[in-house]
Amino acid sequence: MLEIILKQLLNGITVGSIYSLIALGYTMVYGIIKLINFAHGDIYMVGAFVGLIVATQFSSNFIVVIAIAMATTAIIGVLVEKVAYKPVRNSSRISALISAIGASIFISNLVVLINGPQREAYPQIFPEINFNVGGITISFLQIFIILVSIALMFGLYYIVHNTKMGIAMRAVSQNLTTARLMGINSDKIISFTFAIGSSLAAAAGVLVGTYYRAVDPLMGLLFGLKAFVAAVLGGIGSIPGAMIGGLVLGLAEVMGVAFISPSFRDAIAFGILIFILIVKPSGLFGKATKEKV
Amino acid sequence: MDSILNYLFNDYIVQVATITGINIIMVLGLNLITGVTGQLSLGHAAFMSIGAYSSSMISIKLGAPFIVSLIAGTGFGALFGALLGIPILRLRGDYLAIATLGFGEIVRVVILNTPALGGALGVYGIPPSTNLGITAFFVVFAIFFMYRLEKSRHGLAIRSIREDEIAAEMMGVNISRYKVLSFTIGSAFAGLGGALYAHFLSYINPIDFGFMKSIEQLCMLVLGGMGSISGAVFGSIVLSTIPEVLRFASEYRMVTYGIVLILMMVFRPQGLFGKIKVNV
Amino acid sequence: MRKLGLLTLAVVFMFGSLVFAAGELVIGIQGPETGNLAVYGQKTLAGAKLAVDEINAAGGVNGKTIKLINYDSRGDKAEAANATQRLINKDKACAIIGEPTSGATFVIGPIADRAKTVLISAGATAKGVTDNKPFVFRDTLLDSDGGPATVKFVMEKFGWKNFALITSVNNDYSVGLSAIFKKAVKDFGGNIVVEQTISDGDTDFSAQITAIKPSNPDAIIFSGYYPEGSLILLEARKQGLKAPIVGGDGLLAPDLWDVAKDAALGSIVYAGFSPEAKAPKVQEFVKKMESRGGADMFSAQGYDAVYLIANAMKDAKVTSCSDVKQRTAMRDALANIPMFDGVSGQMKFDKEGNAVKKPFIQAVDKKSDGKYYFKLLNE
Numbered sequence A: 001m002l003e004i005i006l007k008q009l010l011n012g013i014t015v016g017s018i019y020s021l022i023a024l025g026y027t028m029v030y031g032i033i034k035l036i037n038f039a040h041g042d043i044y045m046v047g048a049f050v051g052l053i054v055a056t057q058f059s060s061n062f063i064v065v066i067a068i069a070m071a072t073t074a075i076i077g078v079l080v081e082k083v084a085y086k087p088v089r090n091s092s093r094i095s096a097l098i099s100a101i102g103a104s105i106f107i108s109n110l111v112v113l114i115n116g117p118q119r120e121a122y123p124q125i126f127p128e129i130n131f132n133v134g135g136i137t138i139s140f141l142q143i144f145i146i147l148v149s150i151a152l153m154f155g156l157y158y159i160v161h162n163t164k165m166g167i168a169m170r171a172v173s174q175n176l177t178t179a180r181l182m183g184i185n186s187d188k189i190i191s192f193t194f195a196i197g198s199s200l201a202a203a204a205g206v207l208v209g210t211y212y213r214a215v216d217p218l219m220g221l222l223f224g225l226k227a228f229v230a231a232v233l234g235g236i237g238s239i240p241g242a243m244i245g246g247l248v249l250g251l252a253e254v255m256g257v258a259f260i261s262p263s264f265r266d267a268i269a270f271g272i273l274i275f276i277l278i279v280k281p282s283g284l285f286g287k288a289t290k291e292k293v
Numbered sequence B: 001m002d003s004i005l006n007y008l009f010n011d012y013i014v015q016v017a018t019i020t021g022i023n024i025i026m027v028l029g030l031n032l033i034t035g036v037t038g039q040l041s042l043g044h045a046a047f048m049s050i051g052a053y054s055s056s057m058i059s060i061k062l063g064a065p066f067i068v069s070l071i072a073g074t075g076f077g078a079l080f081g082a083l084l085g086i087p088i089l090r091l092r093g094d095y096l097a098i099a100t101l102g103f104g105e106i107v108r109v110v111i112l113n114t115p116a117l118g119g120a121l122g123v124y125g126i127p128p129s130t131n132l133g134i135t136a137f138f139v140v141f142a143i144f145f146m147y148r149l150e151k152s153r154h155g156l157a158i159r160s161i162r163e164d165e166i167a168a169e170m171m172g173v174n175i176s177r178y179k180v181l182s183f184t185i186g187s188a189f190a191g192l193g194g195a196l197y198a199h200f201l202s203y204i205n206p207i208d209f210g211f212m213k214s215i216e217q218l219c220m221l222v223l224g225g226m227g228s229i230s231g232a233v234f235g236s237i238v239l240s241t242i243p244e245v246l247r248f249a250s251e252y253r254m255v256t257y258g259i260v261l262i263l264m265m266v267f268r269p270q271g272l273f274g275k276i277k278v279n280v
Numbered sequence C: 001m002r003k004l005g006l007l008t009l010a011v012v013f014m015f016g017s018l019v020f021a022a023g024e025l026v027i028g029i030q031g032p033e034t035g036n037l038a039v040y041g042q043k044t045l046a047g048a049k050l051a052v053d054e055i056n057a058a059g060g061v062n063g064k065t066i067k068l069i070n071y072d073s074r075g076d077k078a079e080a081a082n083a084t085q086r087l088i089n090k091d092k093a094c095a096i097i098g099e100p101t102s103g104a105t106f107v108i109g110p111i112a113d114r115a116k117t118v119l120i121s122a123g124a125t126a127k128g129v130t131d132n133k134p135f136v137f138r139d140t141l142l143d144s145d146g147g148p149a150t151v152k153f154v155m156e157k158f159g160w161k162n163f164a165l166i167t168s169v170n171n172d173y174s175v176g177l178s179a180i181f182k183k184a185v186k187d188f189g190g191n192i193v194v195e196q197t198i199s200d201g202d203t204d205f206s207a208q209i210t211a212i213k214p215s216n217p218d219a220i221i222f223s224g225y226y227p228e229g230s231l232i233l234l235e236a237r238k239q240g241l242k243a244p245i246v247g248g249d250g251l252l253a254p255d256l257w258d259v260a261k262d263a264a265l266g267s268i269v270y271a272g273f274s275p276e277a278k279a280p281k282v283q284e285f286v287k288k289m290e291s292r293g294g295a296d297m298f299s300a301q302g303y304d305a306v307y308l309i310a311n312a313m314k315d316a317k318v319t320s321c322s323d324v325k326q327r328t329a330m331r332d333a334l335a336n337i338p339m340f341d342g343v344s345g346q347m348k349f350d351k352e353g354n355a356v357k358k359p360f361i362q363a364v365d366k367k368s369d370g371k372y373y374f375k376l377l378n379e
Helices: A002-033 A040-057 A062-088 A093-115 A140-162 A164-174 A176-181 A186-212 A220-234 A239-259 A262-279 B002-008 B011-036 B044-061 B066-088 B093-112 B132-151 B153-163 B165-170 B175-201 B211-224 B229-245 B247-267 C002-016 C038-057 C077-089 C102-114 C143-158 C172-187 C206-215 C226-238 C255-264 C280-292 C297-315 C324-335
Strands: A130-133 A136-139 C024-031 C065-072 C095-098 C118-121 C136-138 C162-168 C191-198 C219-222 C245-247 C268-271 C340-342 C345-349 C355-357 C360-366 C372-376
Touching: A002 A040, A002 A140, A002 A164, A002 A186, A002 A220, A002 A239, A002 C206, A040 A062, A040 A093, A040 A186, A040 A220, A062 A093, A062 A186, A062 B247, A093 A220, A093 B093, A093 B211, A093 B247, A136 A140, A140 A164, A140 A186, A140 A239, A164 A176, A164 A186, A176 A186, A220 A239, A220 A262, A220 B093, A239 A262, A262 B066, A262 B093, B011 B044, B011 B132, B011 B153, B011 B175, B011 B211, B011 B229, B011 C077, B044 B066, B044 B093, B044 B175, B044 B211, B066 B093, B066 B175, B093 B211, B132 B153, B132 B175, B132 B229, B153 B165, B153 B175, B165 B175, B175 C077, B211 B229, B211 B247, B229 C077, C024 C038, C024 C077, C024 C297, C038 C065, C038 C280, C038 C297, C065 C077, C065 C297, C077 C095, C077 C102, C095 C102, C095 C297, C102 C118, C102 C136, C118 C297, C118 C324, C143 C172, C143 C245, C143 C268, C143 C360, C162 C172, C162 C206, C172 C191, C172 C219, C191 C206, C206 C226, C219 C226, C226 C245, C226 C255, C255 C360, C280 C297, C297 C324, C297 C340
Parallel strands: C024 C065, C024 C095, C095 C118, C118 C136, C162 C191, C162 C219, C219 C245, C245 C268
Antiparallel strands: A130 A136, C268 C360, C340 C345, C345 C355, C360 C372
């Protein structure tokens, strides 16, 4: 029994760290322009597909695949921001949200047009190594996914807290107008945020492809929505919150499937969402904001 | 001349017109919640599914007459609208939107896993009682009802919530009560639409009421113009019929749909008919 | 004034499309061409297009060419119903190849039946789709035919007797197929020695394999889809369980060996089509489909549906599809087709319009160059 629990724990952390990577993109964008970036899940899917193309056409070196996927997707993310979000930045929240939904529909269906709707097998770009620890089979890939996620998150943390760009990002998220008055080029910062968020999502896409060995053009919507739940759970706008939120969601899902019922997997995430929203809408790490009259 | 009439009123036209009518009823409900009261809902299809499933079950299992099933579908829509509305309506803006989205997904998963409701296989053999006449009647009723509601004292209170919640409260408007009221009525219309839908197609399954359905209804509202009854009606007509006109370009449709949404928001966020700017 | 303008525009639009060529017989085809079920619709359409091109190149049917009109239903029931009504009333289709999924076929079947227009579903498998609807047919291999035939085959050919059964509980197809397999094993005198359940989307099957291993079955019947199937195989080999998997067309995908590699060898699946079949007809079809996205079960069923309709048109001497008598004659001709030799196998229809056909039982094998493929066993 203990064996199974430990194994499930590992599964949960693996999935959870992927959720975290995507949740970071949602939370950073929301923190800065107060927009639920609906297309973020599709950006993650695009990242997985770019990785697929690189791996099958050019090089199956894992580092090369993930680096090219991250770079390409960062550019796409910025493009989406320029085309679909920037023009509506001063409109109402719902306009921006609907524009984001439009971007999401456009991206996923463009990939369907180009690739066809079918699921694509992901090449094995990571050697399959299993080792035994006290009777539990641990796949090295899982450990690797967790390590890569942690490394990327630390990289992000460093950027946000120790670089000029990061300080500017935090300033913009505090107050866009004031930040601009202080001489910060807010457009540049917003683009930078989208670039970082998108590249993290692309990394998640490549990791998911490597882990589940299959990707499809419509995988972004549900996975993205769940990652968004993770961001809300951690407290939207908070970077450590997104990390913890992703892990909690991953664990809750895996444990729920293993010990309650496998068929309610998708309801678990949204059940947690509603519960959190009612009990503590600011999430685990978010700051409660007071409405100014 | 005879053949022209035949052409204009053949089953195909009736089919599209009926679906359009059902969409109008549901989008009018969404307009009350999102356009008039200013509460963004991303789970309208969930109430549609509640109406569709409850009415179908009553028709099939109890053999109830159509009108009873319709009333039941509407009632269950209202009931769940109120049940969900009471706890979550103290949330605001984006958070409310996400909560309704979550609720929609939960409803879908629960139906999917309930064998008594057909599970993933769906419910078939629902009596096909809905026709164009009945639908047209309810469309007229819904338009009339919404028009009267907006003009009434209650309508004024509801609109004041959208314009400025805090100011409305200062003026003595019971915000929670009116929010729940609008959520209940809006969901009731979604339930009615769902009941008509189920009895029109005679087969339903949970896939039909997913997140994309809610988005589709929202798009109809947004295109026409939020907060405007004529906008809701016009948006529903356009988005229900344009895909029919553009069938020849079917593989590019979804991509175009995405582009249209973005362009609308960039160049005319108030919708084709909306006069006011909505702040949600 | 603006409204009047719109109305005029709409009327002009409608009449613009009224004009249609006289020397054509229209066959409609509808299915999800976009959305998450799109692969079925697109494959069926590709197969149907090939058949129509062939027929027209050979001079058409009854002196007329066939025109194929395709509509995308996005997997949405209301749009599916719209498309069917449009095909019937506006395009005056002689017959409709409709909806590769069961759900949408439930919706459009009654519409076509009421309008007395033949509908052939190239994909619906659910029970009751064609019942009490004389004009509704399907050319799909039913699991209730394929499952038992496969069980009988492996028991006779390999002498297997004891089976483990794994069901994916949140997958309708799997639950239904498991019931069929269970009954078949019992009917043919075999035993289900152990039963386990999983869920679609699971990745860890160690617990289930651990539970199966002590019973040492001859084979594991798995009624779900290939993503889980390949992982079950990997886990079984990891734990030293050598039994192969037996399953339905849910396992029929190259992904099975892409992931499981040699662990997939010897797995038995049945399906309604095999590109390995030696019949020249099938080989020709496979070759022609190479430039059209590849041959698979859905394209084969779409292709066969067109030929079924064309044969019925010939038999009933159909020349105008707005004539309900001709359409009824066509329906009767289709229902009474003696034995149709299609690329998805020989078939005829039972009295409810279900195709009665034999499964293609296939095993995963490896060619000398190391490439995996499905080797056809029962030819």
